Amino acid sequence: MKEQHPNRAIVMEVSNLEKSFGSNKVLDDFNLKLYKGENLVVMGKSGSGKSVMVKCLVGLLEADDGLITIRDKNITSLSQESLDILRTEIGFLFQGSALYDSMTVRENLEFPLRRHKERLDITESNQELVAEALENVGLAHAIDLMPSELSGGMKRRVALARALILKPSIIIYDEPTTGLDPITAKEIIALMNTIQETYGTSALIITHDIDCARVVADRVILLIDGKNYIEGTFQELAGSTDPQVRAFFK
Amino acid sequence: MTVLENTKKVLTEIGDMTLFAKRYFKSVFTRPFEWDELLRQCYLVGNKSLLLVGVTGFILGLVFTLQSRPTLAEFGAVSWMPSMVSISIVREIGPVITALVCAGKIGSGMGAEIGSMRVTEQIDAMEVSGTNPFKYLVVTRITATTLMLPLLIIFGDAVALLGSAIVEYLKGGVSFLLYFNKVFDAIIFNDVLPATAKSFFFGFVIGLVGCYKGYHCKKGTAGVGQASNSAVVYASMLLFVVDFIAVFISDIFFEI
């Protein structure tokens, strides 16, 4: 596991994030810093607001309060156009894969290319990009299948390939292993590590899977009651004596 | 729920739909245009409902003519049949029946499709990949129904008149040539124009309600069923409201 460099560049920073739905206060003063090249894991109980937090990060939900800076840009002050451009630097793997079920695997992967390929100066053809992305996740043969013909694990891989097709520098994984059998989950975790080694991406990983956190995390944040309750390496947190933290690691 | 609460809910919903329509008009004329998807949607709307509209229209023409015959015969006015049938079908029955059939077929389909895309986060996925889902999914569909409904209605009218002509031929020995000569004598511009104008609005209402219900679908599979179902209910109700307004207006302008 890599050492934490205190002077490494920050690619994403969240401070004092607040979000409520009616009287349900989901996030209350949440803070996080993602450094370049690291794997940051955010853990929390189901329903603790992890998905809400990452959706605020990419502008899918509007935060009630707080500052979100991604690559030195404050996302709340961006125009739609600039936000869309910034989003191409972020790969997002959804909790339920979110493949477009009326399109084939190929069309799913081509979808992010349709608006941004020219601007990003990508010289490869769509076909090459799709082939490469599918190769990376080991599913080259599935290119002409429909999502309904794929197993849960294959769907997750295709979704991962789609999230990576524009070669983003930041990847957000929302529960990448949830709903998969242990073996497939291990494969996905291995894939996440390979991607980070190959492309040097920074990753924010949402999970409540201890095994996943142990393998991938450079740093872990525990989200409890809408706050970052505790922060540290996996070992530090696993050795904590705080009962709320212990409840996670036992 | 009390009647008062129910009324309040319906009115709020219609208010929200108005805002949704406003957003549509804001987006429809701005770049980027989703031409390919618009064409695909036009094809789907037409293709999905052509058979249904054809069958309904044909039976409508048959039944309408069969049931009108005895009454007209009583007054010795059977020769008026082509003009009576054609005016009723072109002006009112054709557009309304076709639009209702399409609300059931297209409106519910759009509610369910967009609703399930909402529930499974496909709409969010589009948004983070830098494509505006409102333009890609909603604007194309509403535009497609607005453009295609008039065509479907014309087709439905034509098939209904064909059905009517067949009854006249079998029962009254009226030749097709004579029948359609009488039809074209009877229908005038003032019949066709308001009917066509309102059919654009019918198409708009069907697309708008279907997309609105899907786009604001509640989470969970139950939400999708509800979106699809209430898309049909609201669309059918609004179709009659639009029809009433259209008849009212055309009465002022065309019926001196």
Ligand SMILES: Nc1ncnc2c1ncn2[C@@H]1O[C@H](COP(=O)(O)OP(=O)(O)O)[C@@H](O)[C@H]1O
């Ligand atoms: N769109 C929404 N409207 C209302 N409440 C929501 C919405 N999205 C999430 N919530 C609520 O926010 C809380 C956190 O949800 P979520 O972030 O999905 O949890 P998780 O940590 O399991 O990902 C839940 O109580 C949920 O009911």
Ligand SMILES: [Mg+2]
């Ligand atoms: Mg979640």
